Amino acid sequence: MAEVKISFYGGVEEVTGANFLLEIDNKRLLIDCGLFQGFTFADHRNWDPFPYDPKSIDALVVTHAHVDHVGRIPKLIHDGFQGKIYSTPPTKELAEIMLRDTAHILEKKDEKYGLAEIYTEENIKKALSLWQVMPYHNVLMLSRQVELSFRDAGHVLGSAMAVFEYNNKKIVFTGDLGNSPSPLLRDTEEVTDADYLIMESVYGDRNHEARNRRREILASIIEKNFQKKGVLLVPTFSLERVQELLFEIDELVENDLVPVTTIFLDSPLAIELTRVFKAHQDYFNKKTQFIIGAGDDVFNFPGLRPTLKTEESKNILKSPPPKIIIAGSGMSAGGRIVHHEKNYLKDPKTTLLLTGYQTPGTLGRQLEEGARKVTILGEEIEVKAEVVKIDGYSGHKDSDHLVEFVEKGKKTLKKVFVVMGETKAALFLANRLREKGITAVVPKLNESVFLDLNH
Ligand SMILES: [Zn+2]
Numbered sequence: 001m002a003e004v005k006i007s008f009y010g011g012v013e014e015v016t017g018a019n020f021l022l023e024i025d026n027k028r029l030l031i032d033c034g035l036f037q038g039f040t041f042a043d044h045r046n047w048d049p050f051p052y053d054p055k056s057i058d059a060l061v062v063t064h065a066h067v068d069h070v071g072r073i074p075k076l077i078h079d080g081f082q083g084k085i086y087s088t089p090p091t092k093e094l095a096e097i098m099l100r101d102t103a104h105i106l107e108k109k110d111e112k113y114g115l116a117e118i119y120t121e122e123n124i125k126k127a128l129s130l131w132q133v134m135p136y137h138n139v140l141m142l143s144r145q146v147e148l149s150f151r152d153a154g155h156v157l158g159s160a161m162a163v164f165e166y167n168n169k170k171i172v173f174t175g176d177l178g179n180s181p182s183p184l185l186r187d188t189e190e191v192t193d194a195d196y197l198i199m200e201s202v203y204g205d206r207n208h209e210a211r212n213r214r215r216e217i218l219a220s221i222i223e224k225n226f227q228k229k230g231v232l233l234v235p236t237f238s239l240e241r242v243q244e245l246l247f248e249i250d251e252l253v254e255n256d257l258v259p260v261t262t263i264f265l266d267s268p269l270a271i272e273l274t275r276v277f278k279a280h281q282d283y284f285n286k287k288t289q290f291i292i293g294a295g296d297d298v299f300n301f302p303g304l305r306p307t308l309k310t311e312e313s314k315n316i317l318k319s320p321p322p323k324i325i326i327a328g329s330g331m332s333a334g335g336r337i338v339h340h341e342k343n344y345l346k347d348p349k350t351t352l353l354l355t356g357y358q359t360p361g362t363l364g365r366q367l368e369e370g371a372r373k374v375t376i377l378g379e380e381i382e383v384k385a386e387v388v389k390i391d392g393y394s395g396h397k398d399s400d401h402l403v404e405f406v407e408k409g410k411k412t413l414k415k416v417f418v419v420m421g422e423t424k425a426a427l428f429l430a431n432r433l434r435e436k437g438i439t440a441v442v443p444k445l446n447e448s449v450f451l452d453l454n455h
Pocket of ligand 1: 064066
């Protein structure tokens with residue numbers, strides 16, 4: 001009997017903490033093992049015991065390298081997991097950098113919960129030794145009857161949807177779905193043959209306005225900052241968003257569409273991740289591969305100044321405006337950006353540019369919602385800067401495109417489980433899908449469901 005069980009252990013009615021258990025053909029398989037990231041970079045729930053015995057898990061399948069999908073892997077190892085880990089090649093390389101960076105942040109910040117103990121060099125090394133890579137569309141047998149393959153999700157470099165095939169039925173975990181067309185990556189592949197879909201819903205209730213005008217808007221913000229001799233602060237995610245912005249600015253600068261401005265890339269993490277991008281250019285879309293083939297280094301242009309050392313970062317203050325500072329973290333929940341925000345948000349000539357999702361409770365969310373007074377590094381700061389947002393650079397599909405993605409596969413779909421979005425977004429998307437005649441539910445945390453794969 002082909003009965004299958006899925007348990008929803010994280011990334012349920014919230015964006016972060018993705019963790020799903022698939023019990024199939026006598027195998028226990030995890031999909032993603034992400035960090036819960038709410039009010040803090042890593043909230044205390046991350047150190048609660050897993051609701052299953054990690055020793056009993058046969059394998060972990062990783063969709064992509066964002067910390068909210070890989071961040072609890074060191075804990076899984078620490079708690080006894082011995083199985084194999086599977087992902088695409090770029091995901092493994094990027095995850096290694098992300099996990100080491102997370103270890104470094106936790107070392108400084110979270111002694112309170114003893115979090116750093118789990119992020120030891122040893123646990124990360126062990127994870128990497130268990131980790132096997134597989135390109136898109138290859139097939140791997142996870143048991144006598146269960147096949148695993150990856151399809152391009154178009155979200156970040158190497159991001160994948162995990163497809164499990166059993167008894168001629170397919171269960172697809174989307175991971176995060178890219179906001180295609182992306183400047184760099186290929187479009188999200190279609191899924192028209194799935195029986196069950198476990199899908200993300202970060203933007204389930206919103207559309208990205210002005211997606212087609214994103215580069216134009218970016219150019220006008222850079223131009224305006226140049227004219228008023230201001231400081232343009234860009235808190236950004238080091239994985240994918242930075243590389244996309246660099247690519248876009250490269251195009252703008254080299255085609256004389258914006259004036260050359262000093263641009264500090266003030267993120268050792270982003271600088272390191274960009275190296276992985278350069279090593280996997282075959283994962284880029286055709287247009288980008290063509291530009292690279294014609295001899296352009298798409299992540300380098302006049303005015304760009306990567307700042308690796310702390311001392312170089314501090315010296316940015318001395319550099320005269322106009323200037324642009326790109327730094328992490330993307331939600332201003334730590335990292336070098338908060339130092340710049342502390343220095344510059346009180347200046348009306350400053351522009352703060354948000355380019356992505358801001359989790360409730362973070363400084364980024366406060367600023368997005370128009371807070372005029374914020375506390376940064378223990379100091380109260382009056383916000384006089386202009387806060388602008390370009391939604392078009394989001395790494396996630398918006399509501400209309402999520403619906404379109406599912407609708408294309410409607411014929412074979414029996415049920416859609418809507419996860420990895422705040423409650424409101426998930427419920428809204430499920431509702432929209434039901435209106436299209438598709439069975440869609442929003443599971444509860446720790447809920448288990450049985451799928452009948454006989455029919
Ligand atoms: Zn992601």
